[in-house]
Amino acid sequence: MDKSAEQQASTGISSLVDDWSSDKQTFDMPWGKLMMWIFLLSDTFIFSVFLTAYMSVRMTTTADWPPTSEVFALVIAGQHVPLLLIAIMTFILITSSGTMAMAVNYAYQGKPQRAAKLMLLTALLGASFVGMQAFEWSKLIVDEGIRPWGNPFGAEQFGASFFLITGFHGMHVSVGVIYLAVIANRLRKGFYTDKGYHIVEITGLYWHFVDLVWVFIFAFFYLW
């Protein structure tokens, strides 16, 4: 067996490692993008711990869990409509992921003005999500008397974990809205003409992440 054949035979994990480790840059992407990925991985752990803690207190608490389908329902024309508000909010956030993806696409096509407009639209959708969340919070607090330290329906951990986790997520969305607005404004002014448009994709990574987290929060709080 000659040497090259021998090398080809030595596939498996060790050759994979050699190949992967031999480049100057481990991942073929800009520094900022990799950093965003690693940050999101760390942030994933934050949200995972939040949600795990929520599941844990929900299972160990002594009192009954409030009837979520009623607590979260809107009353429209005298009818309890469960999940209506939250369905709209989720729809808006997922739509914003779509506009974000289009912005990335236009940025890489070299159309920064169009990309900037779509980013602003994304920010607007994000802001309306936060607005609806504020509406939902005020409804829960004012109309139904739910507080972080107690509520009339049952286990007080409901209010505590709901406000803490959706609040933490809402903060992420708000930060994202500001981030999008700043980047879109720079994009509009031609700040990235020489630097390249990776920044749009990096912003997009953050935005999609915030969306994805929402899907889990939605499932664990509203559907469970």
Next chain:
Amino acid sequence: MPHTAIADQPDESHHPTKFIWKYIWSQDHKVIAIQYAVTAIFVGLIALVLSGLMRLQLGFPNTFSFIDPSAYIQFVTMHGMIMVIYLLTALFLGGFGNYLIPLMIGARDMVFPFLNMLSYWVYLLSVIVLLASFFVPGGPTGAGWTLYPPQAILQGTPGADWGILLMLLSLAIFIVAFTMGGLNYVTTVLQARAKGMTLMRMPLSIWGIFVATILGLLAFPALLVSAIMMLFDKLIGTSFFMPALVSMGEQLDYSGGSPILFQHLFWFFGHPEVYIVALPAFGMVSDVIATHARKNIFGYRQMVWAIVAIGGLSFIVWAHHMYVSGMNPYFGFFFATTTLIIAVPTAIKVYNWVLTLWKGNIHLTTAMLFAIGFIFTFTHGGLTGLFLGNVVVDLPLSDTYFVVAHFHMVMGVSPIMVLFAAIYHWFPKITGKHLHKGMGNAHFWVTFLGTYAVYLPMHYLGFLGVPRRYYAMGDTDFIPDSAQTLNASITVAALIVGLAQLIFIFNLLHSLRKGKPAGANPWGATTLEWQTEHTPPRHGNWGTHLPEVHRWAYDYSVPNAKDDFIPQNVADQDVVMVAVPETAPLDVSQQAIDLGPGEPS
């Protein structure tokens, strides 16, 4: 590749000239590293004084009127938290991580210098918030460094009003600072290496710091979340961790929370934290040993994989800190098993250090003394870990001085031995001056022998059943009076060790001004940081050209090479050879290549 452009260009980065931009608001990783190190050593000295006060109380109870039970437990808490987080984590990653990563992998700086600068200033803020708790009404928290609720935030615990708030806030701020630094370290190692510096050619120091940083980025979230939740419990009366309870005859408003949840979250952070401290120590000690034994590290690949394996395993062993929490026995069985599995990669590392020393040309420099001292203390600390990892052995030993002795040997003394080794080893590069060898040796022997005088008897106290965190023993039937004599002797030894650190501090300050000039590469080391144009390296590190790497980090005593080390940036054709006897193989350059197991084929 398009995005390496910044790193490949000749150094065009902006060099600051004014003092304030050069040394205060500096974005240079070397200056930031020194800022981190000085701050960390400063708080570390405070924690050292606290431990001295604790020992005074334990050794000579009823002698010091200013140490009351509350003050004692506050000292315990602050000593532990400062040492683990604000000294060890900050000094290993913020200090040495910052200094060594760009220099050892051949980069000009971290990938995002501004974020790096911010990381230090936020860390400093967290330290200030922490130290502020000494000056608020009620003083710092006395909840123990584990901060277990419900007791941590209830009246009766010292510092339950203000101290605990500042502690939790400070931890949250620290985590923000660490995240900003950590993202930089990981991205720099992955993306900004010099040409030829493959991952499997990186010095083990970098591997240790790299994996430890990843652990930090994944483990600190658990502490952040539990800190936020406990702040909520304290401030606005939620009940995440608080069950319904009666405190001082009063029914409190809490109900239905889970204190055990906090323990799980805390130790999901807390156990990886052990390795956040230990892995950089493992890496750095490997480089010190190889350099001063003039021999390549034994089993480089094994060492790398052991670091990665320990890092991975550290996430599935946390509940071994909670055997006494009443967990399901099957749960305990699982965690005992995973805990004992960690002994395998760890033992591989210890064997490899010893095998590196085997037949090496050992230079007993101060750095090497501390490195060898580390092998002793770490082995001893590790062996008692085998006791505590087993549920049935842990139950009677839990919360005794045996545990105190164990974790001080394994994650107190051992990493600090490596820190000293690292400081003695890298000080000449950082300042251009040697540390004084006589003072260094005195410092080593007092510290090394002193730690044994302190911690060996503690194991015995633990077997007697002496509980930890107690202010005084009082009259207890099962503890003989001789235990008190032992306690007094431990205190004397601890104070001597504490005072010996003054030699070290004096040595640092003295050598900074009057130390012998070191030159660029005083130890004859192979790694890149010793090959810089200037010592100490200037802003941008490498002058006009980035180094190019041709070999792994451990080409010491290569047969037939003229020098007993070949720096990483020397190409095969540039290696100076001695005349080769006719019987030896002629193609020496080929031989040099074969020695490096890190060669991609």
